[in-house]
Amino acid sequence: EAGVTQSPTHLIKTRGQQATLRCSPISGHTSVYWYQQALGLGLQFLLWYDEGEERNRGNFPPRFSGRQFPNYSSELNVNALELEDSALYLCASGSGGGAAETQYFGPGTRLLVL
Amino acid sequence: AQSVTQPDIHITVSEGASLELRCNYSYGATPYLFWYVQSPGQGLQLLLKYFSGDTLVQGIKGFEAEFKRSQSSFNLRKPSVHWSDAAEYFCAAEKGGSQGNLIFGKGTKLSVKP
Numbered sequence: 001e002a003g004v005t006q007s008p009t010h011l012i013k014t015r016g017q018q019a020t021l022r023c024s025p026i027s028g029h030t031s032v033y034w035y036q037q038a039l040g041l042g043l044q045f046l047l048w049y050d051e052g053e054e055r056n057r058g059n060f061p062p063r064f065s066g067r068q069f070p071n072y073s074s075e076l077n078v079n080a081l082e083l084e085d086s087a088l089y090l091c092a093s094g095s096g097g098g099a100a101e102t103q104y105f106g107p108g109t110r111l112l113v114l
Numbered sequence: 115a116q117s118v119t120q121p122d123i124h125i126t127v128s129e130g131a132s133l134e135l136r137c138n139y140s141y142g143a144t145p146y147l148f149w150y151v152q153s154p155g156q157g158l159q160l161l162l163k164y165f166s167g168d169t170l171v172q173g174i175k176g177f178e179a180e181f182k183r184s185q186s187s188f189n190l191r192k193p194s195v196h197w198s199d200a201a202e203y204f205c206a207a208e209k210g211g212s213q214g215n216l217i218f219g220k221g222t223k224l225s226v227k228p
Contacts, residue, residue, distance in 0.1 A: 004157075033214065043204065045215035056214045090157055103216060105150070105158040 025093030137205030
């Protein structure tokens, strides 16, 4: 069974541009979670989507947004990129429900903002 | 505020020696608890999880963890470390209540001496 996949593996952008990151969950999973792993800041929760709806949001500005498609894949969009957005962005999937569910992580997309 | 603390930033052990990685949580009630491992440039792999019941939890790769409510701890152990265990280890907690997001500790980097 295929795990969580993310694309691209690496992304280089300049300040002010927009970045789009993609995630495909494990087959049968309906929830997608996004996390940012920035140097010195650790892993921080960004967004949670389940059944196409945004269910929870971390403490990030509105220029971080996303969506979940009918096939449960997801996009994370970061607008007006800033240098401090450089980080590894991890996607995880789960079987839905949020509480007490195990999240399975993908390999991540490394975003570099110049 | 809810938090997860991993007091040790970096630990070095000799191959074949035993290992204990510390994790403490601060929550109003017992959260759901997880240990993940991250190899360089990789995503997170789930080692084990605790939801309820038996306080000693067995995981993959020979790891185990013990939940101690009185100490608000969930320490990870392995009786004999292998060179391939060198990686970064993250303790995480989820409060429950369908918020979905994991709160991670800052991680402990494990180095293994031959």
